[in-house]
Amino acid sequence: MISPDLPAELKAALDARLQGFSRNEAASRAAAISRTYRDGGGSGAIKSGTDALAYALARMPATYAAVAACLNALIGIRPDFAPTSLLDVGAGPGTASWAAAQAFSSLQRFTLLDANATLRTLALELAGTRLRDARYELGPARKLLADAERANLVVASYMVGEIDEAERGALAGLMWEKTREALVIVEPGTPAGYARIIALRTQLMAAGAHVAAPCPHDEECPLEAPDWCHFSQRLSRSRAHMQVKGAEVPFEDERFSYVALTRTPIATHLSRVLAQPAVGKAEVTAKLCTPDGLAMARVPRRAKADYARARHWRWGDAVSEA
Template sequence: MFRTSLLPLRPRNCSILCAPFSSSISKSYALPNLSLDLDPSYQRLFNDIDISLKKSRLQQNATHRELEIVPGDSTALANDLPVKDWTPLDMEDQPFLQEDSDEREHRKSPAASFGSRQIGTVVLPQELQTVINLLISDGKKSLLHSDATRLFTSPGTGGENEIDWDTQYDSSYRSRTQAARHYARDGAAFASVALPAHYSAITAVLHHLKLRLGSALEVNNIIDWGAGTGSGLWASLYAFQNNSSDDGDNKIANNSTIKSYLGIDKREGLVSIGKKLVSSTSTGGLNVRWKKAFKEEDKILQDDASKTIALSSFMMTTLPTSMAQKTMIQEMWDSGAHTMVILDHNSKEGFEAVARAREYLLRLGRQEIEDPNLASLNVRGSHVVAPCPHDQACPLLHSGGAKLVCGFSQRIQRPSFVRLTKHSGIGHEDIGYSYVVVQRGTRPKAVTNVGRVGAIGKKELEKELLSNTPMKELQVGVDETIPLLDTSVETLSIPPTIDYEGRDLSPAQVEEQLRREAYGWPRLVFSPLKKSGHIILDSCTAEGKIVRLTIPKSQGKQAFYDARKSSWGDIFPHSPKNAPLERHQPRLKRKDSVGTGADIGKRKEYRSRVDGPSYAKVAESIRETKKKSKRDYALSRGDKVWDD
């Protein structure tokens, strides 16, 4: 509590009068503060910036000062130059900016870049999308989804999931009359679902064929077995263009080098749709013919054989028997075409059909070399261009163990009509395929080993060269005038440069030699296993075996980088540092078993199964054999017909 003071109030000037009697109050208490003598720089600062707390609220809405252009020599040209004449910085005039971008582009060696040059995503040309959209608009859109679901989905599924869809066309009807009623509808569904997928796979194979053969490949004629709606025709028109540009936006069917196309197919519904698509597009002077069978008058003349491709895409698995497949392959060989391209699905049946056709075409080539009288052309023999690096038996087909498939995959950007037909919002689709490209003549051989050094390899060689260069001792100089150098007496020492094979060759010469070397490079038939210290590559080699290649870090930065950037389907140029390991598939005692240990967890089922012979089974097989005629029995022998 405060006590109330009893002292009377004093006047205001009492403090001044009473000051002499107070010992605690200073004499200068009531005097005003004197002004400080500030440096002139501080005076300018206080006048420019108001840091007063009392006036802070008044300065909140103050407008900001705008920048003013001070006239001078540096801005005189910019003021006179109009905006339309302004140009961005030229990268060609700035070498220091170009150095990093070029180095990143060429970090791979030229050989590895050549072996991994694939199409990332295939885009359907706008010209083809337009004609397919016109075809769909002319039909019944309400039935398109149901027809596509009936033809291209697994039985019992409604196509709700992506795994339910398949591009394999297999339609069966009770009668020809019922099949005729579905011709147009099945063709429209095929064009909206299967044609884009087949187009992407054929485009990928033809792109690789152009890369491997280069300027030596000139195509004017196409003979297509199993033409369907013309997937092979459209892929050939856009793959072989008069100009060398690979830009898909600039490709049109009227600019193709293809002059003649013969489509062979008995499926009238698909062929009718193919004719509509071609008639709706400007193809220039292209001669298009459709037939149900290949005849003698359709063979190519000897002068046009080197410019002709015999193509069969996704047709072999639709044929009912192995004899029909063999007959079709024989027709492709007898046509006289210099290059034969065969594609099918990457399923077990599709791969086996392609592998059997490969062996049969190689056998026909060997027969021509052994007996020259059998050769109908000047070029004798045959060899595989892709994907195999050898002409021996397929190691995956004759492994004797679990059936493995040599297949590849290509992604396509789905057009709008594919998404609407499948009722799907996914914008891409992956199509799996197995293929082989066989060409007449003997297999080329290469003796060079160029293109193995890229930007990373050059840096490594430069560091190694610098480390091996002897160091020079420093000398103590004296403070005196340095005389001028007499260039007539002393010669400047040229620093040593890195040396590797093919250093003096131009990029065009290097790529031409790489094309010959690529015939023996291993093909990656499975996805690489990329570890932190080494890369494992399971590949098909020139020895005709499936070999596991291991590329460690100790092999070198360039080889390790190229292996790390490799992918499924590439051809790899570097030889491994360590000894390769052959992959072995154990022989199976039973053909119907999957592999070693297939009975684990199923022993009760195997125990109850009667594997021994019985009289009832023997009698039943005899009756079934008697019912078959000799011709039907020959057709039912399966793969044995390829050995005849």
């Protein structure tokens, strides 16, 4: 399992590029880019080296933390998974590739795809020793995917929402076609992000995919609106990160939705904790998605061993019901 915080080598590479970089200018550019993303503009708002660095400073830590949490969930379900090749779709500054490199020492071949030349330049500057030999292809996602080699692990983080609905299905089909073993798709933890994840989950299960995480089954999602499946990962903020975000606390809680799909069925299904459990003196209460659907687990204190175990459950954990 890997930490949600950026690796030391990546932090050092970012810090080196921040020398003489105006925090006020970075904060202004990061805010403008965020507004463009919220309005559906995507990474086209990132046009200069200053834009790319401001974006990386503001968003790279949280994106890394979310992808790390998703890969940790996959490892928890498939501890034997040891991919040798990675295909990072919509790679941006290389955040997901960094997370995968930390999660899987077995990785030898890294291929990154993106249409933004400025983010590609930054990614190559930040590559470090682990990603030094990575291939970073520049161009439209569908064309690059069509030409790409298949990989054991394919990751698409925070990019599906940047393309229109008509394009998503075709892109998802190509991503699955290029997946040898596992595909991980990560989106913002909003109702809209969750809806995109569920649509792609449905499409790819029809194509033969099996859900490894977060769902403990291959059935239809049992949640009903206004509820939606999302998770939260806490990460620490550097001083520069706090300045760019205009934040006063040294941590951030990134909310995300995701699905990890595999070519082979999962042998053992564990329940998933869907919200932070309530730990009381008399019992632990937790909302679970189980192989049989939704359930509210109540673990009484008198069941000492089960209660002690349930007290350590956290939102997003895969657990055996007490």
